[in-house]
Amino acid sequence: MNFEALFVQNKEQSIQGRYITLDHIEPILNRLNTTNQLQEIGKSVLGKSIYEYQIGHGATRIFLWSQMHGNESTTTKGLFDFLNLLHGDTDFAKQLLNNFTFCCIPILNPDGATLYTRANANGVDLNRDSQDLTQPESKILRNTFERFKPDYCFNLHDQRTIFGVDMSAKPATMSFLAPSYNEEREINDSRLKAINVIAGINQVLQKYIPGQVGRFDDSFNINCIGDTFQYLGVPTILFEAGHYPNDYEREQTRKYVFISLVSAFSTISENDIVINRIEDYLNISQNNPVFCDFLYKNVKINYDGNEKIINFAAQYKEELIDGQIWFNAYINQIDDLENRFGHLEYDAQGALYTDDYDNIPELDLKANFYLNNTIEFVNGLIKK
Numbered sequence: 001m002n003f004e005a006l007f008v009q010n011k012e013q014s015i016q017g018r019y020i021t022l023d024h025i026e027p028i029l030n031r032l033n034t035t036n037q038l039q040e041i042g043k044s045v046l047g048k049s050i051y052e053y054q055i056g057h058g059a060t061r062i063f064l065w066s067q068m069h070g071n072e073s074t075t076t077k078g079l080f081d082f083l084n085l086l087h088g089d090t091d092f093a094k095q096l097l098n099n100f101t102f103c104c105i106p107i108l109n110p111d112g113a114t115l116y117t118r119a120n121a122n123g124v125d126l127n128r129d130s131q132d133l134t135q136p137e138s139k140i141l142r143n144t145f146e147r148f149k150p151d152y153c154f155n156l157h158d159q160r161t162i163f164g165v166d167m168s169a170k171p172a173t174m175s176f177l178a179p180s181y182n183e184e185r186e187i188n189d190s191r192l193k194a195i196n197v198i199a200g201i202n203q204v205l206q207k208y209i210p211g212q213v214g215r216f217d218d219s220f221n222i223n224c225i226g227d228t229f230q231y232l233g234v235p236t237i238l239f240e241a242g243h244y245p246n247d248y249e250r251e252q253t254r255k256y257v258f259i260s261l262v263s264a265f266s267t268i269s270e271n272d273i274v275i276n277r278i279e280d281y282l283n284i285s286q287n288n289p290v291f292c293d294f295l296y297k298n299v300k301i302n303y304d305g306n307e308k309i310i311n312f313a314a315q316y317k318e319e320l321i322d323g324q325i326w327f328n329a330y331i332n333q334i335d336d337l338e339n340r341f342g343h344l345e346y347d348a349q350g351a352l353y354t355d356d357y358d359n360i361p362e363l364d365l366k367a368n369f370y371l372n373n374t375i376e377f378v379n380g381l382i383k384k
Contacts, residue, residue, distance in 0.1 A: 042143075045137070056086070058099040067112070070114070070116060078156075079104060105144065131228065153236040155225060163242055167339060173212040173256055178235075192276065192278070194236055214286060294367060296348060297346070311334075311337045314380050329380030344380070351371035351375070
């Protein structure tokens with residue numbers, strides 16, 4: 001199967017970038033609502049609609065939700081790319097619709113999506129509310145789970161650019177987890193099914209992003225929705241869409257979300273989940289926070305009349321300004337940068353650091369500075 005060609009054919013062109021809200025997806029949902037597959041299943045804290053989109057008539061029931069965290073939009077884009085595939089008049093689409101019934105909640109946290117925040121409008125992380133169910137969005141997710149009675153759950157998220165694969169210099173472009181169902185992190189039949197699906201996804205992704213697939217930490221937390229659903233006996237797969245080089249808008253990463261979804265359902269439909277692939281799963285290197293967006297090495301500073309060579313790092317903050325996401329770089333680490341990598345690295349080779357303040361890098365300072373008074377950096381990058 002040519003996954004990349006499949007993605008190009010089905011990419012939803014009306015949404016792109018990092019800022020994806022209910023206003024962006026409602027026209028798509030209405031367009032895809034060809035046979036009453038769409039229904040409103042509740043309201044957010046601020047009264048925004050939360051939708052369920054159900055398609056297919058197969059025996060295996062798949063429950064997917066994205067943007068539980070409002071600022072994690074990459075999997076929403078990949079999910080709509082996949083829904084476009086299901087609407088295509090191809091033998092593969094017909095096969096999927098015959099084998100599966102898909103129930104999707106594209107944006108569970110529409111208030112957080114609008115505000116571009118992880119939490120909902122009450123400041124609650126919905127992924128820590130699976131037991132108390134204090135928020136309307138949490139209750140909607142749980143009610144849909146109990147009504148739909150899925151055979152598999154797909155918990156779709158984004159992760160920050162800080163994550164790499166183990167101690168390598170490769171970013172964790174896609175990471176996965178078969179959540180634990182108990183404190184001992186044991187593997188039962190339900191968790192094994194999730195493990196086998198992830199092993200199948202990884203086998204495909206290694207052809208496209210070799211060494212850039214990570215395995216997320218499996219510490220048990222019953223307050224997390226994936227751990228809860230796994231505890232309740234439903235195989236649950238966590239997606240974490242991460243960084244691809246020079247892809248801060250995550251338009252490349254969305255392709256790998258799409259490929260991951262397609263390969264997951266191919267694995268399930270081909271019944272590859274009946275084998276034991278624990279070893280393949282455990283051979284996926286773990287996520288590790290080893291990256292920063294910018295790493296500056298061998299920078300000279302003049303500190304109290306003494307010259308010193310240091311390293312420092314800067315990280316983007318994603319800031320919503322007038323309806324757009326701006327990537328603003330701030331200094332976030334100084335000197336203690338052993339085993340750290342930068343998505344962009346610059347060797348100053350002893351050039352002298354100056355800025356418009358105290359001529360010393362300081363935490364939380366905007367990454368605007370000069371080297372040897374000749375090379376100007378603005379927002380982390382060399383000014384052209």
